[in-house]
Amino acid sequence: MLKVVKVRLYPDTQQKQQLAKAFGSCRWVWNYFLNLMNETYQDTGKGLSGYDIKKMLPTLKKQQETAWLSETYSMCLQQVCLNLGIAFNNFFERRAMYPRFKSKHGKQSLQYPSNVKLQEEYLIVPKIGSIVAIVHRPVEGKIKTVTISKNPSGQYYASILFEDGLDKPIQSSEGKAIGLDLGLNHFAITSNGNKFDNPRWLKKHELNLKRKQQQLSRKQKGSNNRNKSRIKVAKVYNKISRCREDFHHKLSRRIVNENQVIGVESLAVQNMVRNHKLSKAISQVGWGQFCTMLKYKAENEGKIYIEVDRFFASSKTCNNCLFQVSELSLEIRFWDCPSCNNKNIDRDVNAARNIRDEALRILKTSGSGGQAYCPDVRRSRRSNRGRKKSTTVLSAG
16 A cells, blocks of 8 residues: 655755755756647647657757756656656646646755665665655655655655555445534534634734735845745745644544544535635635545545535535525524424534435445444434435434
C-alpha cells in the first residue's frame, strides 16, 4: 500500500542555493515546454505529449544558452515533462483546469522519481547531498518518489511516497455509522448531536495580518526591506494554514477512529463562495481539505466514506416522519414539523441524521459490505411523504 510522509528539511546555505537553482530549472522547463505546446497546437492543430518533449531535453542541454540545465538532476527535468503531459490529459478529460505558467514568487517544488535515500536524520538527494530532516514518522518500505517543496515563508519540506508492502484493507461496513453536516457557526455537526465549534483561524490573526500587510504596502518595490516584509506576511498566512490543518487532522482522526461508515454532504464550494456575504467565511473554513482527510484516512483503515448529493434536502426533511417543508431560510435554526408535531427540530442535527440515513441507503443499494450498525435508525417510517420510497433506510437487525 502506498503511503506518504511529509518531513521538514533544514538545508544549509549552499544547499539552499542548489535547491534554488533546481527549482528555477524545473520551473523554466515547465514554462518553456508549455509555451512550445501552445504554439505547436496553434500552428499545426496537433499537440505534443509528455514523452515528445522529454526527448528534447538532451538538445536543450547541449545548447550554449541553456547549458545550465545540466546542473540539475536529469530525472527531475524528465519528470517535469511527464507531469506536464499528465496535466494536459487531466484537462482534456475534465479533471483539472488548463495548465498554467509557474511563477518564482509562489510555492516552489521539484520531484525526484528515484535514487533518494533516507538515513536516520538525513535525506540524501542526488547532486545536493545529505539534507537534515526531521523524520517524525517511520518510513518502512521502498521509497518511490520524493517531492521537495519550499513555501513562500521560506520553509522546506519533503513529501516521501513509499510502498510499505502491505495490502490495502478490505472495506467493511460492520460498525457504527455517522452523518456529518458541515457549517460555519459550528464547523461540523454529527448525527449523534455533537457540535464542533469553528475556530475561525483567520479572525484570530486578522489584526496581525493587517499590520504586516500595511507595512508591506509602504516598502519600495524591489527592495530588500520589501522582501523581508513579504516573508513576515507569508509567515502569518503559514501560521493560519498550519492551525487549520492541525484542527482538520485531529478532528478527522477522531471521527474515523470512532466510526465505520461516514456520510458527508458533497459541497460545491466554488459556487458557494460567489455569495459575497459568506465568501470570506467559507474560504477560511477549509471544508474540502477536511473531507479529503476523512476520505483517505477511512480508506486506509478499511472504513467507508460516502458523499451524499448536495441537492438532497437534508435540512428541510424531518428525520422523524420524512415530511419535507417547502422553504427553510438560513435564519431559521429550529423549526416544528407540521406532520408529526415534532417540536424544536435542530436544523443542523436533523440534517446530519438525514445524511447518515441517506448514506446507509446508498451503501445498501450499492451492495458493498454488510449493514452498518446504528441504534437510532428505525426499520420503518410513519410516513413516506417528502421522500421517494427508494430513499427509505433499513438498518441492521
